[in-house]
Amino acid sequence: MRNLISVVALICLCFAAGHAQERKSMNDLSWLAGCWENKSSKRVREEYWTKAAGGSMFGMGRAISDGRTTEFEFMRIHEERGDVLYTSKPSGQPEASFKLVRTSEHEAVFENPQHDFPQRIIYRKQSDGSLLARIEGERNGKQSGVDFPFARLKCDSAMSLQSESSDDRARSNAATPNDKNWAQAYEKLKTLVGKWKARTASGSDAYLLFETVSNKTALHERFIDEGNPAHSNLLTVYHRDKDGLMATHFCSMNNQPRLRAVEVSSDLSRLTFSIVDITNLKTADSAHMYKLTYEFHDSDHITSIWTMRQGGKDVFVETLRWERQK
Secondary structure (H helix, E strand, O other), X not given: OHHHHHHHHHHHHHHHHHHHHHHOOHHHHHHHOXXXXXXXXXXXXXXXXXOOEOOEEEEEEEEEEOOEEEEEEEEEEEXXXXXXXXXXXXXXXXXXXXXXXXXXOOEEEEEOOOXXXXXXXXXXXXXXXXXXXEEEEEEOOEEEEEEEEEEEEOHHHHHHHHXXXXXXXXXXXXXXXXXXXXXXXXXXXXXXXXXXXXXXXXXXXXXXXXXXXXXXXXXEEEEEEOOXXXXXXXXXXXXXXXXXXXXXXXXXXXXXXXXXXXXXXXXXOEEEEEEEEEEOOOOOOOOEEEEEEEEEEEOOEEEXXXXXXXXXXXXXXXXXXXXXXX
């Protein structure tokens, strides 16, 4: 009797192990292979996935805004030590891996509870053949999620469309200088000349003082926080660089990140800078400011968003809403 129980237990164990292995099979992800597009009036997102072969799938994604690639990402889904992992390397960020924890004919869920954000990456094939990609997890102490709906494209059509759009941009650039948007963005920045006031998260008053210098070829920004003397008299200088736009920030942490404008909306209402390099940084993992976004609401109201990174992770985001002082 004992032997019979042992045999039954062994059969159950083998079935469970086989079921778990089947549940993690990459063959269940065949519906993800192909070309996908998320299109809006201001931005196009694309993802391209190879079919599963040799225990792996490879993917590439990018975002295009105003004719420029503003973000890109290299992905792979691969088998490793009995698990299926989703490993992603986004532009300007360290590589991270997420474990496949649930899959079906129409869904794949990958998780990494130790990652900052997101902690989950989800792909769902919709009933109409479209794809819903979702990232979710905890951010700033709250649960958050972002959806990216994609429509399937024929891959040959997708490549053709990209070729056509590249030709169109080339023709456009031939008629218009490449730096037109950045020249307009710099002129937009110069409209900030004057004094601005905001209230910090700690409740103190903060001020921004803008002035043009060097025959108006540079814009000088001075930040003052009346409640935090160590965080006052911070300087940022904006200037053109050939066909681009740069910002050098002189930080109270005694390092100096140089940032390049990487995205500007067509109506000049949003301008984003991202780090290019930095001087006087103690170690690669030391805290530093690496991203700045300005949102222009009207002539008297703007928002600044500074992001700090440490150890390859975003550790602080300061959002201040400014009002022009008459």
